[in-house]
Each structure stands twice: as C-alpha cells, then as structure tokens.
Amino acid sequence: MKEKLMNQIFLEKPPLEKLIEEFLPTINYWANRYVYYGMPVISKEDLVSAGLIGLIEAYHRYDPSKNVKFKTYAEFRIKGAMLDEIRKLDIIPRSVKSKISDFEERLRKLYQELGRMPEDEEIAKFMELSLEEYYKFLESIKGITFIDVESLKQKFPELEEESIFDLIAGDQREDPFEKYALKELQEKLEKALECLSEKERLVLALYYYEGLTMKEIAKILDYTESRISQIHNKAILKLRSLLNK
Template sequence: MTTLEQWPEKVDSAWQEQMVVQYAPLIKYIASRLALRLPSHIALDDLISSGIIGLIDAIHKFDPSKNISFKTYAEFRIKGAILDELRSLDWIPRSVRKKSHLIENTYAELERTLGRPAEPEEVSSALGLELEEFYQLLDETKTVSLMELEGVWKAIRSNPDLPENELPEILQDETVRDPFLALHFSELQDIMIRAIDGLPDKEKLLVSLYYYEELTMKEIGQIMGYTESRISQLHTQAMYRLRSKLREYFQVGHD
C-alpha cells in the first residue's frame, strides 16, 4: 500500500490511474458488503461506479500532512459516494421510511422508560403487532436502518463545532495528532463504546463480528447458531438502538 511519504505534492493523471488500480479491490469489497443489505434490483456495478467516483475524490482531496492513512480516508469517501448515490435515487418508499421511524421511536421511548434494552416482544407489543409480524417489519425496513444510521452520522458531521470533513477520517485512525481532533475523536469513541455496550449481548457480539472482524451475515450465523435471516434481523434491531442513542445524544432529528 502507498505510504504517506510516497504521496506526491501534486496529483497527476498517472498517479490517479495507479491509485484507482491499487484500490479497485477495496471499492468492490465495500460495494459488495453494502449490496448484501439492498434490494436485488440495485446493481452492484452501479455501486462500484459510484465508489470509483468517491475514490477519485479522495485521491484529489487527500492531505498527507494530517497523518491519516489514505486507506482510512478512501474507505469513508468510497462508502459516502455510494450512499449519496443511493439517496439520490430515492428508491425507498415513503411508507417504509414512516414505518422505520415508528420502530426507532418505539425503541427509544421504551428503553428510556425501562432503563434497559427493550425485548422484541415488548417492542412488538408496543407497536400492536404479533412477534412474527414485528420480525417481518424488521426485514422490510432493514435497508432504511442502514441508510439512516449513515444519515445520522452525516448530520453529526455538519455540526459547526466539528472541523469540516474531519470526523469520518478520525473515527478509525489512531495516528491523529491534532489535539482538537483528538479530543473529538476520544469523545466520539466514548459515545460509540457506550452505545454499543448498551446493546443486548447477542447484538453486541454481532456488531463486533460484522464491523470489526468483517464477517458476513452467513458466517456470523454459523458462529452464533442462527439462520442468516435471523442474524439480519438482529443487525437491524442493533441499528435501530444505535440510531436512537446517537440522535438523542447529538439531538439530530429525522430527515
């Protein structure tokens, strides 16, 4: 991989081409993981095309003086470009978004009242649904839960008290030297750790295996002894809980 010392003072077409070839597998990897959570009519090639745009944007905007690895920076730019393209398509029906917001609000209200993670039976009861109907609703809204968690982060990044465009890059990079950024990095890490730590044990394990170990839903199901479908439902539940916690902390509303 390219080191910070190798980065040129000025990016030319030859360097851009070299970097696109070098990071093409990363684009395909990110696009493929996102595609697993999307309807079948969303073409993987379209996601990859958007990812290439994100990578090129990253190549031209990357600043090696900030001591942030290019791979970390590129990952967020690639994923951001793909998600921006998905949002622009506006392919999620308004009725599904409404159901998603209802589920999230129900989780938030129940967990504030109970002082602990709400059980699926409690959420389904509060929604006036049978448990199986609730699980079907999770399946129906799983894509919204993924997209809108990213939307919460986008709203947080627009906070005027945070340095513009810095938050995504510092979230996973321990080499940040700027004291101001390091302070926000530490605070955000603490918020996320507390939010994840507040998840039920099964969801906490799932988040660790999916986002840190980067296993697939199928692989996680084999480890935890559940079907891939059930793992997907647990993931959606975890996303709703994390979304409500982040919205509450940062006072970010729905779009």
Template structure:
C-alpha cells in the same frame, strides 16, 4: 484488532504522476467493486451493479485528484468516502429505493420525531415498539424489512465506508491537529459504548468479534456454535438498534467531518 489499512500517501493532484494514478486505480479497484455489490445487495435488482461500479470509479479518480495529505487521514479512508458518495448520489438521482420502502421509512421518521417531541428525548426501541403496538421482536423484524441501501450501518455511523471503523482509526491518530475534534469524538465514543452496553449479550458478542477482533460472520458462527444466518440476523438487529440510538450523534459527526475537511483546504 482491526488491521491498519490504507496509506497516508500522497496522491495530491499536483504531485501525482500518471503512473502513480494508474497504480492507485488498480490497487483500489476491488474496493469499488466490493462497495458496489454491498449497496446493490439491498436494491430490488442486481442489474445496477455495473452502473454503481462506473460511478465508484469516477469517485475513486476524484479522490486521487483531490486528496490532501495535510488532513492526516489515510488515503483509503478518503477514497471510500468519495467512492461511496458517488454511488449514493447515483442511487438518489435514479430513485432506486422502492416506493413502498421509502413510504415506510418516512412513516418511521415521522413517528420518531413525534415521540422525540413528546418525550423530550430520542425514543428507545421499546418506546418505538409500544407506539406501534408491536413486540420488540416484531419491531426489529419490520426495521430489517425496510432497511434500504440508504440505511446507515455501524461503520457508517462512525464515519467509515467499509467493514473497518476508519474514522475511529483516524481519530486515534495522535498527530491530529484539531483538539476540538478529539473532544467531541471522546463524547461520541462514550455514547457508542453506552449504546453497545444496552445490546443483548449475544449482540454484544457478535459486534465485538466482528468489529474488534476482525472475524467473519462464518467464523463467528463457529465460535458461537450457531448458523451463519443466525449470526447475520443478530448482527443486523444490533446495527439497527445502534442506528436508532445514535441518530442524534451521527449528524454531529458528519458536521465535524465536513468542518475538518474544510480546514484542510
């Protein structure tokens, strides 16, 4: 199972000494760099990494200054949210996503909305592929191609900011003071399970080994006796399938998270 990272700690602005701030900055500086490199990997040039790191450091400092322990979430979870948010804001301001990719994203979103209206439900992968007159394989290849830094991955759909499913870890905290939050999360978990069950067998296996057992892609490749690049491909396709199927629920989670943070102020 996933490691229980982070601390509930108390970096609240009123009670955090200068020494404690320095300690937290040093402790989470690697988190800033990891996040920056992951985002930069999907950008057209790697020269933006330093800019992302600078923005991430500002986000980390803001997290240290504004963290409220009463929220009953781990500081690392909160910090990841602020770090990644600062980087994404910078990316949006500079419009780093290639124009051709952005146009394709818009086209896909419009098609998805049109099909949703026509079918009275969110279209599944087969319906999207059929509308595009593509095979499923061609459809997934196209989705992988247009996947920019802004595309949401599995952990982001669950509210986490890294490889760990941080929001789910938090939601499993029995001391959470918001029963309505827990009810909606149970529904979200149900939908996630349903979406996972619709994945191909090899995709389910990769997702389970990576997110629940904590194996690296290289370790999964050894278990499945395939190449690491093949595992990466399977993982990417599984994420994309989940992303489309859970699109309607992602907004609910974001609204719920915002409401919870507001209650803690």
C-alpha cells in the same frame, strides 16, 4: 527558478498505470473502513471500484498550479467518490424511514421507562405488534445504516459529514473542535454498544469487523439467515435510538 522547478517535481503526478498500483493499498484501506458504515447492500468491491474512479478523475483533473500535492488531492477524490457511492445506495423509501424514526422514538421512551434495553416481547407490546409482526418489521428494513448521519449532523453541527464517516473509519482529525465533538460521539457509541445483548454485539462484530456475510454468520451461530438479519437490524435500531437521543 530552482524553487519553482523543485515544486513542479514534488507536485508532479506519475503515469496512470503506476498510480493505480501505488494507490491500490490506500483504496483498499478506505474501502475496508467505510464498509463499516453499515450498508448491507454495499460491498467492499463497490467501494474499491468507486475509489478507482475517484483516482482516475483525480488524475485527469489535477492542476499543479494549485500548489497542492497530487497525493493529497487524489486521497480527497478517492474518499469523496466512496462517500458518493454510499449516498447513492441509500435505497430505503421515505415511508420506511418514517416507520424507522417512529420506532426509534418509541424505543427511546421504553428504554427510559425501564432503565435498560427492553426485550423483544416488551418492544413488540409497546409497539402494539405481535412478536411475529415485530420480526417481519425487522426484516423489512434491510439497508438501514449503522449511523443516521443526518440526525448526527443536527446534533453535532460543527462536524462535516466526512468527519462522521471518518470516526467510523478510525481516521484522526487535527481540528480541536472537531476532535472534541468526535470524542463525544465516540463515547456515545461505546456506551450504546454496551446496551446491546451479547448476541447482538457478536453479530455486529462478525459482520462489520470480520467481514462475514449474513449467510456465513447464520452457519456459525446455527441460525437461519433471516434470523441473523433480524438480530442485525434490531441491534442497529437500538444503536440509532441511543445515539440520537
């Protein structure tokens, strides 16, 4: 009886108002981490809102009889709600996704032929586009994600989708098989980043790690916002082509 009572106290959830105050730092933490996933159309505020909804749902659905700590269950629901929000905002049409896949495949071939990452003029020529058409293509793919989760799930079938997100978020996994696959993926990402130009790495760092907007980056680097968007999208395409080869 005493053990059952102690378990009930340990698993019990506090009042909702106190809960929101207690979990807000956790929600902010995961929002900051997951925004690095690379959806330019999603903001930290969107993810915080999703996290709060996940917390409230956890509050109403929690069942102490399952013998799971409320904190564990709530964090699971918070992260799940954020991932659902990211999936909903995958707004790139299929026709554009097809063009992106074709571009990535051609870029991989050109990279292998040259033994280095090609310049803009070389990419445009290989794609049978003028330089202006190539830049217009880069502008047309707003919303492209940092990592193509579907392709990575095929390459690393032992990883759950959440594990791939957590790699970007910096979360640690305990399962040895997952840890091995995540380490391999992380090494590929680090090598891919080394293939980008200094300017491309700078734009990604300012956007994803410093949290600046395209407009703010343009002002710092003395470029137009459109040009920063092109550099960002080009860098993302290069990373995807290298990660999925």
